[in-house]
Amino acid sequence: MSATVQTGYFFMPEHIILVGASERPQSLGERIFSHLLGSSYQGKITPVNLRHSSVAGIPSYSSLSKIPGQADLVVAVIPPDHYDSLFKACRKKDLRHIILIQDWENLPPESCKNARSIIQKHHGDELNISACNSAGIQLPSLNLNIGTQADYPAGHIALLTGHSTVSRNINHLLNTLHQGVSRHISLNYDLSPTTSADWLNRFGHNRHTKVAVTHYNPAENQRELFSAIRHFTRHTPLILLSTHYTDNTDKAILRSLSRHCNFQLVFNTSELEAALKAHLSSIPVITNPTILSDTPIEWLRTTADTCELTLDLPTDVPSIRQGCIGSSPTPARIHRLALEQLQNPHTQALLGIISPDTPDAYSIHQTLDNLAQKTSKPILVSYRFSDGLTRFNTPEEALLTLYFRNQTAYLQQVQNTPAPAKTGRLKTPKSKNIDKAIASSQTELMAEALYLPPCQTQKHNAVQFRFSRHAIYGNILTAHYNGKTEAALPPFTTLDIQRLSQFAELDNTSVLNQFLHSLNTLIHNNQHIGDIILNYNGSLYSSTIIPEIVEKPVAPTTKIPKKAVQTLEQAAAKMQSAAAYLQQKNPAAAEFLRNTGEAASELLHPKTETPEIQNVLAPYPSQTDTFVLPNGNTLHIRALEPEDAEAKQKFVRLLPAADRYTRFMTHTNELPLPTLARLTRPDFHTECAWAAFASDGRIVAVSRYSRINRNECEFGITLAPEARKTGLAGKMMSLIIQTATQQGYQTMNAEILKENAPMLKLAEKSGFTVTPSETDRGLYQASLDLNEWQNSNKNK
Incomplete structure (x- = not known):
């Protein structure tokens, strides 16, 4: 039975069992139990302690089996050596959700290694385990602190970290901004089988x-x-904090992912502070701030260029020179000059920069604050002792905040932009030609098979596009031009062509278009050549191919007899048992036995090849199909791609008005561009859309489903009038049911208008249970158990 995750267990627990609760001063069990007792958490807390019948005056139990009733969460602060027995007891009592909290950094490496093995063994079907750092979990809205750090103030920022110190630093930053936390968890990323992706899915949409x-x-x-x-950023903004080392290529890849997934990317605390201010304040998009400063400020242009801003440094001799108003301005003079600039129709916003040692600095600051309350244009203030979301310690911080605010708008614009249709004549490489070229090891034949320019050696290339494999992200395409790096990730689209050609300042995109099309084909065929480079110098293109070196595993020269294998296996097992026994008494001997045992196991069972790195973006489904209409016309069915946006819009426009209403539940003649972009760019890891195309390229049917949560998805089907009552609807329904089942969904749902009789009939025929909606009299609720559907189809 699967341990279905319900977020209530984590974010609204009514009963928590604390295994390892203690009164011993400064022990992990005492610190966490003290925080639980010191809060005003209203739920039930049950301590488990082997030696004491009560802890802190609260009745305690020596084992989980003796605790009456059930609990939402089991929090364990015991040593990892006891995890195996803990998990067995949890399984026996049907306690499925376990949080392990430990000061992992102060444990021996061997202890962490053993913990990982035990956790991986038990996590899965019946137990859902998360390994946390000592910072643990905090839910300030419930006054719940399951960790060693002081209570976080309640607020509107959700925190998910992989290190206790990172959590502490972010909380300190939020305190300086007078902001608080809605929910917080600090995982041990190395040990926890429940990942940050899993917890983001649990976070879901939360009004706090x-x-x-x-x-x-x-x-x-x-x-x-x-x-x-x-999926998370479709309802809540997200800032991704990267603290590991990143080179230019890594940064370019993460920026590409930020465009694809709509998140802000930051690399340090200063950037995080600016990004938070940009999200939490009401600052609008500002590209050309006007500067008034009591010190020469032209040097700030360099920072402005980095932040993609253009500064307006007004000059009105003798009052203002390049934004500088003099070293000892009075509050009255500041008020007059600021008011003059704000009345200028070209002024977007005003940034006042005040030196900390300026006479009347505090009064000037207050004057600008008061003026900000009376004008519609933003007034930002840079002053070392400033306080507030639109007040900054340095002018650089102010510009960085504007950069992140503008980036937020840009990223949303990217999400709302549909991909243009494919243009030009594209040649699709043939798989057999590619295999033949690879077998020949001749790079000239490889370039020819991929329809790329001839291979030539160039001393200097103005632009270089390089296709390669990354150790983390799989296949990537990087562009290098003018000392900068840009990246794109497959499957490549016309949006990538637009961005890359703009980055490289290409007038003609036909060669780049063919290059990306050939790469998509190569990836689709799962064929590997190596690094493929497209060089551009002036008006000349050339190719460079660096073939992949495939190392074949060396076959064993001798075969170990079966009896010897059994003897070695028994010896290896005994060595591991002996190592566990000696761990406390003689660590050196235990380590020797453990290493010897592992060496014996490796001899018997050599490690298999490292699994191939997955591309970070899911590919389009490779499945295609056909359907013959009663009139003899053949439809081609495939996954809906981003470049189908124009065809999708035409399809919607040609639908009868009544059909558009029953499908989208609103009166519309066409899809708004943001909706069109979203519907034609599904996340094929958790969503899918299928389309049936006529021979002239018209779409005549679309079926899709989108993610509600990790277990549920919602479907929709639309057919052109000519395709109805042909059996095509059943075909399109079958495709989305199959794909959703493959992606691990358990339930498929839909809300259907009562007057949409054809869809209600299709749902019932496809096995859906159709019932009146409990919330809207005009709707029916259709639901299909995908596990039952899969089992019934296996038996057919």
Whole structure:
């Protein structure tokens, strides 16, 4: 039976069992139990302690089996050596949700290694385990602190980190901004089988959260992580904090992912502070701030260029020279000059810069604050002792905040932009030609098979596009031009072509278009050549191919006899048992036995090849199909791609008005561009859309489903009038049911208008249970158990 995760267990627990609760001063069990007791948490807390019948005056139990009733959460602060027995007891009592909290950094490496093995063994079908750092979990809205750090103030920021110190630093930053936390968890990214992606999915849409800060973990499954981020940012802004080392290529890839998934990317605390101010304040988009400063300020232009801003440094001799108003301005003079600039129709916003040692500095600050209350144009203030979301300690911080505010608007614009249709004549490489070229090891034949320019050696290339494999993100495409790096991730689209050609200042995109099309084909065929480089110098293109070196595993020269294998296996097992026994008494001997045992196991069972790195973005489904209409016309069915946006819009426009209303439940002649962009760019890791195309390229049917949560999805189907009563609807329904089942969904749902009789009939025929909606009399609720559907189809 699967341990279905319900967020109530974590964010609204009514009963918590604390295994390892203690009164011993400064022990982990005492610190966490003291925080629980010191809060005003209204739920039930049950301590478990082997030696004492009560802890802090509260009745305690020596084992989980003796605790009456059930609990929402089991929090364990015991040593990892006891995890195996803990998990067995949890399984026996049907306690499915376990939080392990430990000061992992102060434990021996071997203890962490053993903990990982035990956790991986038990996590899964019946137990859902999260390994946390000592910072643990805090839910300030419930006054719940399950950790060693002081209570976080309640607020609107959700925190998800992989280190206790990172949590502490962010909380300190929020305190300086007078902001608080809605929910917080600090995972041990190395040990926890429940990842940051899993917890983002649990966070879901919460009315108390205005923005989330997630500490980036490059070691977990990147496809699942960025899919979770993409779904999360559809309802809540997210800032991704990267604290690991990143080179220019890594940064370019993460920026590409930020465009795809709509999150802000920051690399340090200063950037995080600016990004938080940008999200939490009401600052509008500002690209050309007007500066008034009591010190020469032209040097700030360099920072402005980095932040993609243009400064307006007004000059009105003798009052103002390049934004500088003199070293000892009075509050009255500041008020007059600021008012003059604000009345200028070209002024977007005013940034007042005050030196800390300026006479009347505080009064000037107050004057600008009061003026800000009386004008519609933003007034930002840079003053060392400033306080507030639109007040900054340095002018650089002010400009960085404007950069992140503008980036937020840009990223949303990217989300709302549909991909243009494919243009030009594109040649699709043939798989057999590619295989033949690879077998020949001749780079000239490889370039020819991919329809790329001839291979030539160039001493200097103005632009270089390089296709390669990254150790974390899989296949990537990087562009290098003018000392800068840009990146794109497959599957490549016409939006990537637009961005890359703009980055490289290309007038003609036909060669780049063919290059990306050939790369998509190569990836779709799962064929590997190596690094493929497209060089551009002036008007000349050339190719460079660096073939992949495949190392074949060396076959064993001798075969170990079966009896010897059994003897070695028994010896290896005994060595591991002996190592566990000697761990406390003689660590050196235990380590020797453990290493010897592992060496024996490796001899018997050599490690298999490292699994291939997954591309971070899910590919389009490769499945295609056909359907023959009664009139003999053949339809081609495939996954809906971003470049189908124009065809999708035409399809919607040609639908009868009544059909558009029953499908979208609103009166519309066409889809708004943001909706069109979203519907034609599904996340194929957790969503899918299928389309049936006529021979002239017209769409005549679309079926899709979108994610509600990790277990549920919602479907929709639309057919052109010519395709109705042909059996096509059943075909399109079958495709989305199959794909949703493959992606692990348990239930498929839909809300259907009562007057939409054809859809109600299709749902019932497809096995859905159709019932009147409990919330809207004009709707029916259709629901299909995908597990039952799968089992019934297996038996057919």
